[in-house]
Amino acid sequence: MALTFYNTLTRALEPFKPLQEGKVGLYTCGPTIYNFAHIGNFRAYVFEDLLRRYLEYRGFEVKHIMNLTDVEDKLIRTCRETGQPLKALTAKFAAAFFEDVATLKIKPAQLYPAATDHIPEMVEMIKVLRDKGHTYEDKGSIYFKIGSFPGYGGLGHMDLSQLQSGASGRVDADEYEAEEARDFALWKAWDADDGEVYWETELGKGRPGWHIECSAMSTKYLGPHFDIHCGGVDNIFPHHENEIAQSECATGKTFVNYWLHCAHLVVEGRKMSKSLGNFFTLRDLVGKGIDPVAIRWVLLATHYRQPNNFSFDAVEAAKQSLNRIRDFRIRLAEVRGDGADLAELCEKCRAEFEAEMDSDLNISGALGAVFNFVRDVNKALDEGGAGVRGAQNALDLLDRLDAVTGILAPSTEEEAPAEIMDKVLARQQARRDRNFAESDRLRDEVLAAGWVIEDTPKGPRVKKA
RNA sequence: GGCGGCAUAGCCAAGUGGUAAGGCAGAGGCCUGCAAAGCCUUUAUACCCCGGUUCAAAUCCGGGUGCCGCCUCCA
CATH class of the missing domain: 3.40.50.620 (HUPs)
Known part of the structure; x- marks a missing residue:
């Protein structure tokens, strides 16, 4: 096409x-x-x-x-x-x-x-x-x-005969x-x-x-x-x-x-204006602690010829969507061993993405294809049907699509600091000792410090909350 | 006054004549020591309202309503 x-x-x-x-x-x-x-x-x-x-x-x-x-x-x-x-x-x-x-x-x-x-x-x-x-x-x-x-x-x-001079009120005719x-x-x-x-x-x-x-x-x-x-x-x-x-x-x-x-x-459904209090520069939003990539997501994810409704609910949804993509990439990077190469799923996603984008940059349809891909690959991973090569193919595809969208990159978050990792290790020991009260207490402490622990078969994963 | 665009679930949003993608949020289940993450199932008797065309309309036509934009320096 x-x-x-x-x-x-x-x-x-x-x-x-x-x-x-x-x-x-x-x-x-x-x-x-x-x-x-x-x-x-x-x-x-x-x-x-x-x-x-x-x-x-x-x-x-x-x-x-x-x-x-x-x-x-x-x-x-x-x-x-x-x-x-x-x-x-x-x-x-x-x-x-x-x-x-x-x-x-x-x-x-x-x-x-x-x-x-x-x-x-x-x-x-x-x-x-x-x-x-x-x-x-x-x-x-x-x-x-x-x-x-x-x-x-x-x-x-x-x-031209219908133009009304000064109708916009912007000039003094x-x-x-x-x-x-x-x-x-x-x-x-x-x-x-x-x-x-x-x-x-x-x-x-x-x-x-x-x-x-x-x-x-x-x-x-x-x-x-x-x-x-x-x-x-x-x-x-x-x-x-x-x-x-x-x-x-x-x-x-x-x-x-x-x-x-x-x-x-x-x-929020209204024309942006200072009097309504819904007028924002990029700096205003970043100053509120919003991830700029989430802002990019909201600005990008609506087809360009449609009015785009920027809302804080939409920003929150975008942030969650971003997390989903980033977690997916982390999961892929951790894949070990042999298994399916996922070539068919990658090809299907690529073809759908391109067909949607070819059609007047239908980004919403294109992102739909990406999310279907995420779900299908997650399913394959759950079923143990994907190997290192498959995971790499999936990551390569995401990189290529990120070059187009700028919203599919891995998280750039830093490693957790040593004192956090100490607590994570202590929690692991408590879990081995089946002292769950202690392990949950440590998990809450780590969370309070701004880090989330996700247990995986290969050990705990620590992410910024 | 003239012209143009848009109106789809709680929210964001595709689809533009053949019986409603996707995301977020919600509900139930699997997994887990419990969570988180992930997976599965589920969530619009139906697409602003009223007419019309058609075997068939969210999708075409007419009329409303609402929102947005342009009509001299605003993306």
């Missing part, structure tokens, strides 16, 4: 065909680094990570570019209010973002180009658009005339300077509020609009026409719509073949 993606452009499932055999150009809209990213943002980045990892699993060489938006209204306001230079502010949050990416085991993109490092590229593209008659100037700012691009509205399937409210800024002329944030260019003194950065940088690093562009559904209109307009008008080429967008995340 062929790898298939749902393309926002056509609103249909399409077999994936890269422009170049075996290679994929992937551009994903990254964060605006004016604050710590929240878990809703990471839902998108985790989805993109899954996409990228699965493409690599499928043998594609993926060139993944994620931009960092480091000049924008909120940033400029903060600079003005705090007196900090723009770069100092963005450097701090960029560093925080990369820490968070590592925490969630997101595979880093090959490149994270920042908007402010690509002003010349943006100026160049705006000049081309100007020369081709797609722009107009007003009070020093340059706007893109959407009426000059016949395909405008194709991605969002928007009927009265202050808007474009000829038509639907037109968008390519270049914004400097005004006093911008303070020190400006560039002197052939277009005048000012700063770029938001949309142009993605067009300029994706073209620079992936070429004018590339394979996949991702983002959250909120990016469909206007951001991606505008990117298409700019890029296709500037280069005369098709911009992107496949547009993939993920649905939003809600928390």
Whole structure:
């Protein structure tokens, strides 16, 4: 079965065909680094990570570019209010973002180009658009005339005549300077509020609009026409719509073949908002002692086009699921002797996993296949029907699937400290003496210290509680 | 006002015309000195509501209700 993606452009499932055999150009809209990213943002980045990892699993060489938006209204306001230079502010949050990416085991993109490092590229593209008659100037700012691009509205399937100016409440329409409210800024002329944030260019003194950065940088690093562009559904209109307009008008080429967008995340069934008290950054959650891999699990385990309901019950369930996988791996690692090689079970799991993932990254179905595998192999182990080779085959398969999901790795927990192990040994002696009151007392002590004892035929196993 | 998405057990979540995957939690059993882990069995007369199409619908159509999103810089 062929790898298939749902393309926002056509609103249909399409077999994936890269422009170049075996290679994929992937551009994903990254964060605006004016604050710590929240878990809703990471839902998108985790989805993109899954996409990228699965493409690599499928043998594609993926060139993944994620931009960092480091000049924008909120940033400029903060600079003005705090007196900090723009770069100092963005450097701090960029560093925080990369820490968070590592925490969630997101595979880093090959490149994270920042908007402010690509002003010349943006100026160049705006000049081309100007020369081709797609722009107009007003009070020093340059706007893109959407009426000059016949395909405008194709991605969002928007009927332009129905657009209500300012309906989102995000802008003050009265202050808007474009000829038509639907037109968008390519270049914004400097005004006093911008303070020190400006560039002197052939277009005048000012700063770029938001949309142009993605067009300029994706073209620079992936070429004018590339394979996949991702983002959250909120990016469909206007951001991606505008990117298409700019890029296709500037280069005369098709911009992107496949547009993939993920649905939003809600928390406890409600839109995440500070007033509801359900707004979380990754740091907030890790600070509560939640295993980051459990967070990754919750963000990942819902199909990307479904709304994801992040709840603490779901985190708890994910944590238990993780334990199940980790315990399973421990059990496999302890297998000794000859026995079945489990080749059939491994092959069945692999085939089901791939079939589900091929189908527009159906991760829920794919994880279902993994859990069926865990159950079937556990059963084989119970019946003494598996040997070292089988266990190794199973572990190898989990490693391969972990390369895709990032949630099937062994526990990285440390060994229990010596004083705990002393108590474990003392408990063993008490058990041999059939002094169960003492052995249970020692087990409770060990548990109180944060370690769980599981007795196995080969002796006690000690795990972090 | 316009447009789009979603609604499946206590919770999370697949399935999108042929009779409800999987996980977590719960119940019973096996194993264990007792536990834990694991295994087995079990847990939705049925998929938001009301109509309709069909031999057959969670799945298609129409109408509701609720939630989420977009309609100029939010993943």
